[in-house]
Amino acid sequence: MTYHRISQVVVVCASVLITLGLYDQSLKVWRTKSAKDFTTSIVVAILVNEVAWLNYGFSIGEWPVIVVSLLNIPAALVAAVGYFRFRA
Numbered sequence: 149m150t151y152h153r154i155s156q157v158v159v160v161c162a163s164v165l166i167t168l169g170l171y172d173q174s175l176k177v178w179r180t181k182s183a184k185d186f187t188t189s190i191v192v193a194i195l196v197n198e199v200a201w202l203n204y205g206f207s208i209g210e211w212p213v214i215v216v217s218l219l220n221i222p223a224a225l226v227a228a229v230g231y232f233r234f235r236a
Contacts, residue, residue: 156212160212160216166220170227171223177227177230177231177234181234182234183235184235195225198224199217201213202217
């Protein structure tokens with residue numbers, strides 16, 4: 149297995165963990181109706197980060213980066229909407 153292939157596998161595994169954590173945190177905001185652990189800067193950073201990774205994935209043509217970004221953007225949007233709805 150080449151270094152490039154090993155890197156792809158590591159990125160996919162790490163990204164799956166991040167995706168699960170992001171969805172878990174986003175759903176927690178909606179279940180508890182509380183976004184007290186979020187800040188505006190982290191919500192904006194998450195959204196910008198995911199769009200930037202999606203752009204990067206398309207620019208280098210790497211499917212793992214594209215797929216993970218496409219999976220994370222909805223979770224980031226759910227987190228953002230939950231944050232702005234339930235922050236108080």
